[in-house]
Amino acid sequence: MSADSMNKIPGEKLLELLYWMMLTRRIDDRCEALFKQGCFPGGIFSQEGHEAISVGSAILLEEGDAIAPMHRDLGAYLVRGMSPGRIFAQAMGRQGAPSGGRDVNTHGLGDISLRIFGYVSHLPQSMGIALGAAYSFLYRKEDRVALTYFGDGASSEGGCHEALNLAAVLKAPVVFILENNQYAYSTPIEKQCLVENLSIRAEGYGIPGVTIDGTDVISVMETTREAIDRARGGDGPTLIECKNLRLKGHAAHDPADYIPPDLLRRWKKRDPISLFRERLENSGLLDKNTLAELQSRVEAETEAGVEWAEASPWPEAATLEEDVFSDA
Amino acid sequence: MPDLSYIEAINQALHQEMERDENVFVLGEDVGEFGGAFKATAGLYEKFGRRRVLDTPMCEWAFIGLANGAAMMGLKPVVEIQFADFISTGFDPIVQYAATTHYRWGAKLPLVIRAPWGGGACAGPFHSQCKEAWFAHCPGLKIVIPSTPHDAKGLLISAIRDPNPVIFFEPKYLYRRQKMEVPLETYASPLGKAAIRREGSALSIITYGAMVPEALEAAETLSAENISCEVVDLRTLVPLDKKTVLDSVRKTSRALIVHEAVRTAGFGAEVAAIISEEAFDALDAPPARLTAPDTPVPYSPPLEKAFRPDADKIAVRARELIRY
Ligand SMILES: Cc1ncc(C[n+]2csc(CCOP(=O)(O)OP(=O)(O)O)c2C)c(N)n1
Numbered sequence: 197m198s199a200d201s202m203n204k205i206p207g208e209k210l211l212e213l214l215y216w217m218m219l220t221r222r223i224d225d226r227c228e229a230l231f232k233q234g235c236f237p238g239g240i241f242s243q244e245g246h247e248a249i250s251v252g253s254a255i256l257l258e259e260g261d262a263i264a265p266m267h268r269d270l271g272a273y274l275v276r277g278m279s280p281g282r283i284f285a286q287a288m289g290r291q292g293a294p295s296g297g298r299d300v301n302t303h304g305l306g307d308i309s310l311r312i313f314g315y316v317s318h319l320p321q322s323m324g325i326a327l328g329a330a331y332s333f334l335y336r337k338e339d340r341v342a343l344t345y346f347g348d349g350a351s352s353e354g355g356c357h358e359a360l361n362l363a364a365v366l367k368a369p370v371v372f373i374l375e376n377n378q379y380a381y382s383t384p385i386e387k388q389c390l391v392e393n394l395s396i397r398a399e400g401y402g403i404p405g406v407t408i409d410g411t412d413v414i415s416v417m418e419t420t421r422e423a424i425d426r427a428r429g430g431d432g433p434t435l436i437e438c439k440n441l442r443l444k445g446h447a448a449h450d451p452a453d454y455i456p457p458d459l460l461r462r463w464k465k466r467d468p469i470s471l472f473r474e475r476l477e478n479s480g481l482l483d484k485n486t487l488a489e490l491q492s493r494v495e496a497e498t499e500a501g502v503e504w505a506e507a508s509p510w511p512e513a514a515t516l517e518e519d520v521f522s523d524a
Numbered sequence: 525m526p527d528l529s530y531i532e533a534i535n536q537a538l539h540q541e542m543e544r545d546e547n548v549f550v551l552g553e554d555v556g557e558f559g560g561a562f563k564a565t566a567g568l569y570e571k572f573g574r575r576r577v578l579d580t581p582m583c584e585w586a587f588i589g590l591a592n593g594a595a596m597m598g599l600k601p602v603v604e605i606q607f608a609d610f611i612s613t614g615f616d617p618i619v620q621y622a623a624t625t626h627y628r629w630g631a632k633l634p635l636v637i638r639a640p641w642g643g644g645a646c647a648g649p650f651h652s653q654c655k656e657a658w659f660a661h662c663p664g665l666k667i668v669i670p671s672t673p674h675d676a677k678g679l680l681i682s683a684i685r686d687p688n689p690v691i692f693f694e695p696k697y698l699y700r701r702q703k704m705e706v707p708l709e710t711y712a713s714p715l716g717k718a719a720i721r722r723e724g725s726a727l728s729i730i731t732y733g734a735m736v737p738e739a740l741e742a743a744e745t746l747s748a749e750n751i752s753c754e755v756v757d758l759r760t761l762v763p764l765d766k767k768t769v770l771d772s773v774r775k776t777s778r779a780l781i782v783h784e785a786v787r788t789a790g791f792g793a794e795v796a797a798i799i800s801e802e803a804f805d806a807l808d809a810p811p812a813r814l815t816a817p818d819t820p821v822p823y824s825p826p827l828e829k830a831f832r833p834d835a836d837k838i839a840v841r842a843r844e845l846i847r848y
């Protein structure tokens with residue numbers, strides 16, 4: 197479908213996309229294993245099936261751009277500079293994590309110096325946060341953009357409406373990425389809304405909305421690129437609905453036996469990483485050696501991250517009451 | 525020093541802080557050319573323009589969320605909630621996001637939320653509420669409730685310069701009721717410092733907001749009966765100046781806590797608990813509360829008068845406490 201657009205992207209960049217998606221998958225798998233071994237005091241969300249969305253969009257950001265992610269955007273964190281070690285440390289509840297053990301898994305996985313805003317559970321708070329970052333860009337007349345993500349589930353929350361409308365009215369340089377993975381925990385999409393494409397709601401706000409294949413990283417990238425250009429050009433926000441299926445449970449504890457096996461089987465064939473890898477192979481852009489190199493690089497970085505996190509000390513109980521307020 | 529009303533003092537503080545710091549901006553419903561429902565933001569739009577005086581659609585959730593994001597980017601948003609009652613529609617961005625962020629991952633979130641608060645104006649159940657206790661239960665939020673024009677200016681300036689989220693409740697009953705000398709220059713009154721509004725020896729009336737002038741009036745009445753009341757104005761509930769409260773109670777040995785908010789789980793319960801725990805030995809009577817009853821705020825004058833504490837009711841309760 198997006199063969200033409202793929203040709204315009206330098207081979208190096210394509211391999212970079214594959215690398216980030218593979219790293220996301222490897223860390224996701226490793227997290228599941230660590231969870232099952234009891235190495236995480238709390239739970240961990242699954243990422244499988246979302247790699248093309250988070251990587252294909254975040255890869256376009258430049259230094260100074262901001263990102264307000266949700267819980268399926270591990271790829272976006274990685275691309276924006278959050279190290280695997282800090283990500284594992286967060287799930288393990290260690291000092292070396294961005295929250296120093298105060299917040300769980302990808303929640304609160306923020307770093308202002310990277311312009312990554314740590315999210316709260318309450319979906320879709322990140323939409324308002326991204327809008328605020330975008331307003332700061334307008335305020336300071338900076339040529340920057342903010343990217344935010346929310347799910348089909350969160351799209352039913354009232355805040356989603358408010359944020360889209362306010363962003364539209366302000367012509368804020370923000371891109372809204374709706375990850376429609378067809379489920380909100382156990383609730384299927386047909387119990388959440390009556391429309392085929394959630395992106396049609398954009399029309400009600402007077403902004404462009406588009407639905408794309410969320411398993412196709414090139415499509416995600418090219419669509420997001422247009423939206424970012426619009427935002428930087430002063431034309432305001434865009435709503436991009438990326439359709440996919442969550443290929444695992446909501447979180448590592450969830451066997452997701454509520455997903456019809458047929459549906460799962462169909463979408464497993466559209467695993468975003470396999471799809472992209474095959475395309476690269478078929479176009480002669482990826483050979484066995486390069487793939488093996490990527491695999492071992494991803495493996496090494498993941499294991500180094502786990503080691504780094506395990507070496508990170510537990511937080512001191514004596515620090516419990518510190519930092520509720522900022523002193524200066 | 526010019527005489528200013530409470531609302532004029534708020535307005536002056538906003539003008540001066542926006543002049544001083546390019547990062548300060550205000551946002552909310554009707555705050556722009558219209559100058560706000562109570563004219564707190566009058567003249568700002570003309571001076572600072574649309575970028576820094578942002579009229580928003582009706583969407584507290586989104587515009588407080590916007591303020592959170594902007595604050596973390598180093599701006600200093602001052603949000604106006606048209607009436608404090610409507611703050612509930614923007615609850616999550618305040619109590620979930622703003623309150624927890626610094627603790628969770630270290631980002632500073634310097635935000636001020638101003639809200640015309642409280643009753644006494646026959647404004648009915650949805651334009652009269654006092655919901656400070658909701659926010660006092662959320663670690664990470666500061667809560668300021670000034671009772672005079674002088675404090676309104678000095679505490680608002682402190683709130684704007686504070687690196688944390690601050691909920692700033694303005695007793696709208698006082699907006700135009702009193703004028704007092706307010707210095708033209710800027711000054712920051714510290715958060716977390718209560719004020720002794722009147723010294724006394726027999727009883728401490730501990731209160732805040734629009735109940736401060738009521739307590740002072742009651743103290744005046746009681747002094748004619750040779751009952752000497754001390755009036756403690758908390759000014760900020762978080763941080764709470766426990767020392768001033770406890771010192772006062774230790775001196776007088778009786779405590780009457782007064783607030784306009786309803787009784788159950790109100791902030792007065794917290795103050796009473798602190799006094800009981802930390803100054804029990806000094807007490808000659810149990811700490812007493814005078815509050816609104818546990819009902820919505822009624823509209824009609826006889827009902828609202830019965831609902832809201834005032835100088836007469838404070839005097840009655842104080843006499844009982846003295847006789848205990
Ligand atoms: C306001 C709110 N209500 C409930 C929850 C609990 N919860 C966490 S994730 C989730 C489902 C989210 O679905 P969706 O937005 O589609 O994202 P997905 O998990 O499918 O990626 C729910 C209900 C929440 N986080 N926030």
Ligand SMILES: [Mg+2]
Nearest residue numbers: 347348379380
């Ligand atoms: Mg979903």
